[in-house]
Amino acid sequence: xxxxxxxxxxxxxxxxxxxxxxxxxxxxxxxxxxxxxxxxxxxxxxxxxxxxxxxxxxxxxxxxxxxxxxxxxxxxxxxxxxxxxxxxxxxxxxxxxxxxxxxxxxxxxxxxxxxxxxxxxxxxxxxxxxxxxxxxxxxxxxxxxxxxxxxxxxxxxxxxxxxxxxxxxxxxxxxxxxxxxxxxxxxxxxxxxxxxxxxxxxxxxxxxxxxxxxxxxxxxxxxxxxxxxxxxxxxxxxxxxxxxxxxxxxxxxxxxxxxxxxxxxxxxxxxxxxxxxxxxxxxxxxxxxxxxxxxxxxxxxxxxxxxxxxxxxxxxxxxxxxxxxxxxxxxxxxxxxxxxxxxxxxxxxxxxxxxxxxxxxxxxxxxxxxxxxxxxxxxxxxxxxxxxxxxxxxxxxxxxxxxxxxxxxxxxxxxxxxxxxxxxxxxxxxxxxxxxxxxxxxxxxxxxxxxxxxxxxxxxxxxxxxxxxxxxxxxxxxxxxxxxxxxxxxxxxxxxxxxxxxxxxxxxxxxxxxxxxxxxxxxxxxxxxxxxxxxxxxxxxxxxxxxxxxxxxxxxxxxxxxxxxxxxxxxxxxxxxxxxxxxxxxxxxxxxxxxxxxxxxxxxxxxxxxxxxxxxxxxxxxxxxxxxxxxxxxxxxxxxxxxxxxxxxxxxxxxxxxxxxxxxxxxxxxxxxxxxxxxxxxxxxxxxxxxxxxxxxxxxxxxxxxxxxxxxxxxxxxxxxxxxxxxxxxxxxxxxxxxxxxxxxxxxxxxxxxxxxxxxxxxxxxxx
DNA sequence: CAGTGAGCGAGCTTCCGCTTGACTT
Numbered sequence: 098x099x100x101x102x103x104x105x106x107x108x109x110x111x112x113x114x115x116x117x118x119x120x121x122x123x124x125x126x127x128x129x130x131x132x133x134x135x136x137x138x139x140x141x142x143x144x145x146x147x148x149x150x151x152x153x154x155x156x157x158x159x160x161x162x163x164x165x166x167x168x169x170x171x172x173x174x175x176x177x178x179x180x181x182x183x184x185x186x187x188x189x190x191x192x193x194x195x196x197x198x199x200x201x202x203x204x205x206x207x208x209x210x211x212x213x214x215x216x217x218x219x220x221x222x223x224x225x226x227x228x229x230x231x232x233x234x235x236x237x238x239x240x241x242x243x244x245x246x247x248x249x250x251x252x253x254x255x256x257x258x259x260x261x262x263x264x265x266x267x268x269x270x271x272x273x274x275x276x277x278x279x280x281x282x283x284x285x286x287x288x289x290x291x292x293x294x295x296x297x298x299x300x301x302x303x304x305x306x307x308x309x310x311x312x313x314x315x316x317x318x319x320x321x322x323x324x325x326x327x328x329x330x331x332x333x334x335x336x337x338x339x340x341x342x343x344x345x346x347x348x349x350x351x352x353x354x355x356x357x358x359x360x361x362x363x364x365x366x367x368x369x370x371x372x373x374x375x376x377x378x379x380x381x382x383x384x385x386x387x388x389x390x391x392x393x394x395x396x397x398x399x400x401x402x403x404x405x406x407x408x409x410x411x412x413x414x415x416x417x418x419x420x421x422x423x424x425x426x427x428x429x430x431x432x433x434x435x436x437x438x439x440x441x442x443x444x445x446x447x448x449x450x451x452x453x454x455x456x457x458x459x460x461x462x463x464x465x466x467x468x469x470x471x472x473x474x475x476x477x478x479x480x481x482x483x484x485x486x487x488x489x490x491x492x493x494x495x496x497x498x499x500x501x502x503x504x505x506x507x508x509x510x511x512x513x514x515x516x517x518x519x520x521x522x523x524x525x526x527x528x529x530x531x532x533x534x535x536x537x538x539x540x541x542x543x544x545x546x547x548x549x550x551x552x553x554x555x556x557x558x559x560x561x562x563x564x565x566x567x568x569x570x571x572x573x574x575x576x577x578x579x580x581x582x583x584x585x586x587x588x589x590x591x592x593x594x595x596x597x598x599x600x601x602x603x604x605x606x607x608x609x610x611x612x613x614x615x616x617x618x619x620x621x622x623x624x625x626x627x628x629x630x631x632x633x634x635x636x637x638x639x640x641x642x643x644x645x646x647x648x649x650x651x652x653x654x655x656x657x658x659x660x661x662x663x664x665x666x667x668x669x670x671x672x673x674x675x676x677x678x679x680x681x682x683x684x685x686x687x688x689x690x691x692x693x694x695x696x697x698x699x700x701x702x703x704x705x706x707x708x709x710x711x712x713x714x715x716x717x718x719x720x721x722x723x724x725x726x727x728x729x730x731x732x733x734x735x736x737x738x739x740x741x742x743x744x745x746x747x748x749x750x751x752x753x754x755x756x757x758x759x760x761x762x763x764x765x766x767x768x769x770x771x772x773x774x775x776x777x778x779x780x781x782x783x784x785x786x787x788x789x790x791x792x793x794x795x796x797x798x799x800x801x802x803x804x805x806x807x808x809x810x811x812x813x814x815x816x817x818x819x820x821x822x823x824x825x826x827x828x829x830x831x832x833x834x835x836x837x838x839x840x841x842x843x844x845x846x847x848x849x850x851x852x853x854x855x856x857x858x859x860x861x862x863x864x865x
Numbered sequence: 866c867a868g869t870g871a872g873c874g875a876g877c878t879t880c881c882g883c884t885t886g887a888c889t890t
Contacts (some may be wrong), residue, residue, distance in 0.1 A: 106883065106884065127880080128885085129884025130883045160884095176885090183883055184883080239880095243881095245880060247880090249878085259878085261880080263881075264882095265880085320870085343871090375885085387883090456876095479867070562882060564884080676868085767866060777866075777867055827890060834890050836889085
């Protein structure tokens with residue numbers, strides 16, 4: 098029997114702590130929350146002051162019974178869940194479920210996993226803070242009420258299986274509103290004039306000054322007029338300013354900033370970052386990865402300092418403690434940092450190595466000296482125009498933290514080039530070299546969100562927590578509200594005027610505009626649900642809703658507000674709105690009439706139908722039968738035009754007969770396809786146009802597909818086949834797939850062995 | 866994995882925030 102049982106939330110943490118505490122302590126994990134509101138009847142008795150009905154979910158039964166046993170055998174139970182609202186609630190649920198005495202159960206907390214912090218925690222136990230627990234209960238119940246009362250309204254008024262919630266609905270709103278800004282954005286162009294100057298005419302040996310004119314010109318004629326002036330002017334150096342400046346390192350990683358940087362620097366999705374970080378955490382290589390704190394432990398500060406001095410020297414070291422600025426941060430953990438800062442690299446797979454290195458660099462850089470820079474700005478005057486050229490250059494005098502790490506930005510063009518500028522003096526003559534160019538530039542719409550920039554925005558609004566950013570992003574995609582996509586962009590011509598040796602020549606260049614990679618695009622159903630929520634539940638999807646209820650949760654935590662009172666204030670008007678909406682509002686289809694059919698005069702409209710967005714010609718009145726066609730990918734109800742809608746009815750179309758079978762082109766769930774002999778063949782994205790593709794090209798696609806199909810088959814035993822799949826070889830029989838046992842030599846497989854594997858797999862399936 | 870759009874109705878869907886595996890066609 099062990100005297101002391103310590104319960105923490107994470108098994109990896111349990112392992113580490115047990116090492117610090119010694120033999121008298123047994124440390125176990127609760128694996129997060131152990132109880133939750135019951136699923137049925139919302140788990141809340143609204144009539145009885147919102148009394149919650151808690152139950153242990155099935156997946157947690159085993160953990161709970163093990164915890165019960167361990168607790169009954171220990172003399173003292175210490176609950177060491179995180180020091181925040183959720184952690185306090187976990188402690189309370191544990192106490193109740195394990196039959197512990199609330200008055201005597203020892204509640205301990207630490208914000209960093211170091212021997213010192215843990216020993217100190219053990220010396221200063223407290224009891225469970227019921228005010229904090231109550232603020233969590235209020236939070237939990239409010240979220241349940243919002244989610245489980247609004248979602249069924251959506252099922253009735255929009256579509257089944259949809260969902261709404263305090264966090265996800267705001268996330269969708271952000272994306273929808275950004276898309277509408279982009280839709281209504283009107284791109285304008287102007288001419289930007291740039292030139293390269295030297296101190297001696299025709300000689301670039303003493304350096305080049307790249308400068309831009311202070312004025313942009315609205316059209317080609319104005320730009321040409323200006324270039325004429327440029328041709329006949331004398332250039333002299335105007336003002337020269339040299340300013341010293343410093344740059345400081347970014348704070349250590351939180352969950353949100355790690356997700357952003359891993360996306361920008363490594364191209365990881367939000368969930369991928371979390372999965373890789375989880376691996377590093379479990380291997381003891383980094384601290385906990387779900388945190389909103391930028392705090393580093395004393396130990397980490399000291400270790401980082403040692404590493405920096407050893408590696409770069411004393412003058413590169415500057416110990417800093419960063420204040421967490423994020424709204425609603427609860428700071429139960431440290432920042433995400435290397436467990437051992439002396440390891441600049443670790444083993445593991447490639448992604449683990451890369452993410453670790455990023456974390457190491459960010460942490461180390463945060464403890465390094467500022468970089469010292471010198472910024473030079475010069476202006477270049479013309480003697481026949483008030484327009485000036487200007488150039489800025491930056492010289493790094495001392496690199497400081499830049500030696501290790503530089504944070505990236507979301508701008509795709511990256512930072513403007515910052516060259517060094519040759520030494521010049523006021524009044525000195527300058528000459529343009531090569532050419533002066535007026536280049537047409539288009540204004541660009543606001544950028545679409547990436548997963549990571551959406552997380553950043555949510556964090557700024559104080560919505561969601563480190564543990565929910567990744568799941569929230571998955572949810573809004575799983576519901577079909579938004580979709581992460583690439584777009585090829587559109588080519589456009591830009592005009593360039595070149596002044597070269599006194600002559601102006603005009604050329605055009607092609608550029609691609611609006612190219613997108615891994616961006617979040619709203620889908621029709623997301624836009625419809627968003628509009629429905631804004632029409633009917635504007636309070637809930639307000640960007641400030643979370644911040645406002647958080648203030649009240651804080652009051653509850655301070656003991657200044659009773660939680661049933663808070664919920665009553667909220668629920669009264671909220672529930673009335675629910676009933677009102679159910680009773681009075683029609684089903685939302687978002688129908689748009691686009692115009693009339695050019696030949697028949699029938700009305701053409703689009704709307705959300707039973708199977709998704711649909712275009713319709715004619716109405717079903719007077720016994721007429723309307724015609725229908727589904728919208729295709731990348732078309733929105735909000736922006737589709739009459740012509741585009743009419744085009745949809747040109748498919749499916751027949752290409753004619755080949756070898757006695759009809760070949761048909763259509764568009765399905767997965768894009769344009771060829772149907773031939775009962776099989777489907779996808780048209781090539783970006784290459785084939787379903788409206789114009791011909792029989793010859795179709796046959797090409799079909800034979801290509803058949804060829805690659807052949808490579809997919811490793812062995813063919815008739816009814817059983819061994820195929821090459823995404824996860825390696827597998828078996829297939831009667832449209833059922835089966836995994837192969839590890840270490841199977843695929844080439845030597847016989848039909849009998851395959852049958853055995855299938856039989857075995859069927860058996861285990863039945864028993865489970 | 867891909868043609869759907871008539872209507873009815875039973876039974877289902879759903880939240881946020883703490884945690885990991887199990888499993889993948």
